[in-house]
Amino acid sequence: MADFDSLQERSEDDGGLLFRSMKLEDIPSIIAIEHEAFTSPWTSDAFINELTNNHFARYMVMQLNGEIIGYAGMWLIMDEAHVTNIAVSGSFRGRKLGARLLSELQKLAAFLGASRMTLEVRVTNEVAQSLYRKFGFEPSGIRPGYYSDNNEDALIMWAELDRGEAKGRAQ
Numbered sequence: 001m002a003d004f005d006s007l008q009e010r011s012e013d014d015g016g017l018l019f020r021s022m023k024l025e026d027i028p029s030i031i032a033i034e035h036e037a038f039t040s041p042w043t044s045d046a047f048i049n050e051l052t053n054n055h056f057a058r059y060m061v062m063q064l065n066g067e068i069i070g071y072a073g074m075w076l077i078m079d080e081a082h083v084t085n086i087a088v089s090g091s092f093r094g095r096k097l098g099a100r101l102l103s104e105l106q107k108l109a110a111f112l113g114a115s116r117m118t119l120e121v122r123v124t125n126e127v128a129q130s131l132y133r134k135f136g137f138e139p140s141g142i143r144p145g146y147y148s149d150n151n152e153d154a155l156i157m158w159a160e161l162d163r164g165e166a167k168g169r170a171q
């Protein structure tokens with residue numbers, strides 16, 4: 001089955017930025033970012049399970065000059081891509097790198113046959129919601145009390161993917 005590595009050469013970028021599939025040995029770096037990004041971070045075992053047992057899952061890392069500075073993942077179910085997580089290391093935020101990462105995730109999803117992408121986001125996470133709106137996501141509903149740490153509601157968002165060109169839209 002085609003995967004992200006078949007896109008890797010095309011995704012290599014100027015300035016030392018690289019997107020590639022997540023590997024098991026990346027997990028300690030991912031966990032460090034996960035802990036600074038989320039109040040209820042995933043465990044190493046959760047990522048191991050995603051990479052080894054979940055055939056619906058695709059995870060990518062974003063590297064800058066060899067350092068992992070972000071990651072994103074999704075489950076591909078039929079023609080739908082369900083985003084599970086996206087995060088950029090704290091000191092690299094606000095430099096359009098989250099936008100690059102989401103663009104690559106959308107390209108990969110389209111390349112693998114998805115026509116729509118969905119995610120949940122905390123209703124208070126205005127930074128992420130702003131990012132998502134730039135990439136065509138629109139609100140479609142609320143999951144009440146979805147986040148167990150503070151009982152916060154989740155906003156459900158959907159975006160149509162451009163399967164024709166499968167290219168980013170936020171340059």
Ligand SMILES: CC(C)(COP(=O)(O)OP(=O)(O)OC[C@H]1O[C@@H](n2cnc3c(N)ncnc32)[C@H](O)[C@@H]1OP(=O)(O)O)[C@@H](O)C(=O)NCCC(=O)NCCS
Nearest residue numbers: 037086087088093094095096097098099121127128130131
């Ligand atoms: C959400 C996240 C991935 C964005 O990454 P980033 O690299 O900081 O974002 P970018 O610099 O690419 O900015 C993309 C857009 O996000 C929004 N954004 C970024 N920083 C923002 C800020 N401080 N305030 C408001 N909006 C902001 C803007 O819409 C921005 O577009 P613009 O630069 O054209 O205004 C990052 O903040 C993060 O890892 N947050 C913690 C984890 C998280 O919340 N993940 C999402 C879970 S659903």
